[in-house]
Amino acid sequence: MVSLVSEFLGGGADTIVAIIEWTLAHLVIQPEVQGKLRREVDAVDTVSVDKSLRKMPYLHAVVLESLRMHPSVPFVPRRVRAEDATLLGETTVPTGDFNVRFFVGDIGRDRKTWTDPDEFQPERFLAGGEAEGVGPSAGPKEMKMMPFGAGHGFCPGMGLAMVNIKCFLATLVREFEWAPPAEGGGGVDMNDPNVFFKVMKKPLSTRVTRRTRSV
Numbered sequence: 700m701v702s703l704v705s706e707f708l709g710g711g712a713d714t715i716v717a718i719i720e721w722t723l724a725h726l727v728i729q730p731e732v733q734g735k736l737r738r739e740v741d742a743v744d745t746v747s748v749d750k751s752l753r754k755m756p757y758l759h760a761v762v763l764e765s766l767r768m769h770p771s772v773p774f775v776p777r778r779v780r781a782e783d784a785t786l787l788g789e790t791t792v793p794t795g796d797f798n799v800r801f802f803v804g805d806i807g808r809d810r811k812t813w814t815d816p817d818e819f820q821p822e823r824f825l826a827g828g829e830a831e832g833v834g835p836s837a838g839p840k841e842m843k844m845m846p847f848g849a850g851h852g853f854c855p856g857m858g859l860a861m862v863n864i865k866c867f868l869a870t871l872v873r874e875f876e877w878a879p880p881a882e883g884g885g886g887v888d889m890n891d892p893n894v895f896f897k898v899m900k901k902p903l904s905t906r907v908t909r910r911t912r913s914v
């Protein structure tokens with residue numbers, strides 16, 4: 700019970716914080732994406748953001764693009780059994796029990812699947828884009844990305860996480876302008892440290908201005 704609660708608290712909080720920080724970093728260095736997202740957020744009734752999420756496809760695309768590039772949990776471990784020696788891609792898997800790690804981050808940046816995988820392009824998830832119809836969970840036939848894992852260990856917090864991240868981001872973009880740090884502030888470092896959770900190596904530093912809007 701204790702480990703279950705700690706898994707929910709640890710896995711449920713740090714992962715969300717990390718993805719919001721990465722997304723804000725992209726919005727800071729790509730002001731055109733921030734502007735487009737803000738126009739969408741401003742256009743809906745955001746008094747109760749959670750009720751308006753369905754009307755914000757660009758917000759959905761922004762979050763998916765962030766999860767594709769920066770999945771908070773970098774790999775998914777599985778214990779598997781091969782009855783016969785099997786050819787998996789270019790690797791021959793021997794007969795018997797063994798551990799496999801699926802590197803979620805590498806799947807999301809696979810050059811055979813994604814065009815310019817190191818570019819933050821939320822539009823790819825919109826209608827007509829190469830990832831139209833791709834969602835946060837792995838598809839039954841094809842797995843273009845799997846930030847929440849797949850199969851029997853699949854993340855039970857996915858739905859909660861998506862709503863949480865979207866509500867937070869929509870509110871942060873509605874209320875504030877996000878700009879790069881003032882000169883000498885060190886810029887935005889998009890590297891991640893080689894640790895388990897994919898956090899930013901250097902915590903995001905930005906200039907934040909409260910928006911003044913006529914009601």
Ligand code: HEM
Nearest residue numbers: 710711714715771772775846847848849852853854856860
């Ligand atoms: C951006 C947010 C999150 C990401 C990227 C994420 C990702 C993952 C991944 C990749 C796994 C392993 C899945 C597998 O083995 O196939 C996992 C497991 C898990 N996640 Fe999440 N997660 C997130 C948010 C949450 C939240 C909000 C909760 C709970 C409130 C949560 C609770 C759990 C639990 C309990 C497991 C273990 C499931 C099991 O072992 O059966 N996660 N998560």
